[in-house]
Amino acid sequence: MKGSLTILCCFILGVFAGLFFELPAFATESDLSLWVLYALIFFVGIGIGGDTTTFSVLKKSNVRIFIIPAAVIVGSLAGAAGVSIFLPDVSMKDAMAIGSGLGYYSLSSIYITEMRGEVLGTIALLSNIMREIFTLLAAPLLVAWFGRTAPIASAGATAMDTTLPIITINSGKEFSIIALFSGVVLTIAVPILVTFILT
């Protein structure tokens, strides 16, 4: 929990920095977060590659492993469509498009902004950022209440990069390769799903 609170503090500090300080150009260019993400993926990759036991889990899991990302997609779309009943000015179709972002906020918000305009794009951005932050903060609770696959489902596409370390710590190293696999499949699925739902 200490790590999650530090993460939240870093985010809040960032928001205040963006709101109130004149930041040097390199900090405000959107490319920076992309490069930081690349660095993160690189180091996460080293950690996975060096852990020889994770690969044997993948070998034993076979084709069934596709069931996990498939269940995450079905559950996310059904859940988002279900709660759209409470949001009279968000159609079920738009709600499903936001749900199909699967935590991949940068890509899904750009796609949805282009296809449905600024407001829905911003809702998609916030919703999918919340999904990632919620997973980072609540991973221990998710495991305790809903089992060790719960943070993998909650993480969605981010299970391959930003939330992978948190999932590994809370679900166990055995689940990290399932999380990675699910995250990769869902990351590829996001642009396909968003386009399919909105056209």
Added chain:
Amino acid sequence: MVEILVIMAVGMLIGYLLSEKKALFAVIDRIVMAVIFLLLFVLGISVGLNETVVESFHIIGVKALVLTAGAVAGSVLCCGLAWRLFFSDTTEASIHEEMGEGVPHEG
């Protein structure tokens, strides 16, 4: 997205080649946490700088929260159900095997 997969594959290859050096991976874990902190800070900056998000946060924020709750709850329940239906027996056994624990089955 291709570059993300390539970067990860390169990292995994390097990690695989260095897998004998156990002390290195404690350092890697610390680097990963530090980079996550940095990423969340940068994410915060982009939210703080986005005027559309800041000005209408209270309106669209609630909508986003409701949709997030629905999507997260749906995926967690659906995934948990799928795990119970398709995985429970075999993977529990293989995980215990993996951890090197003798599983004393009764009966």
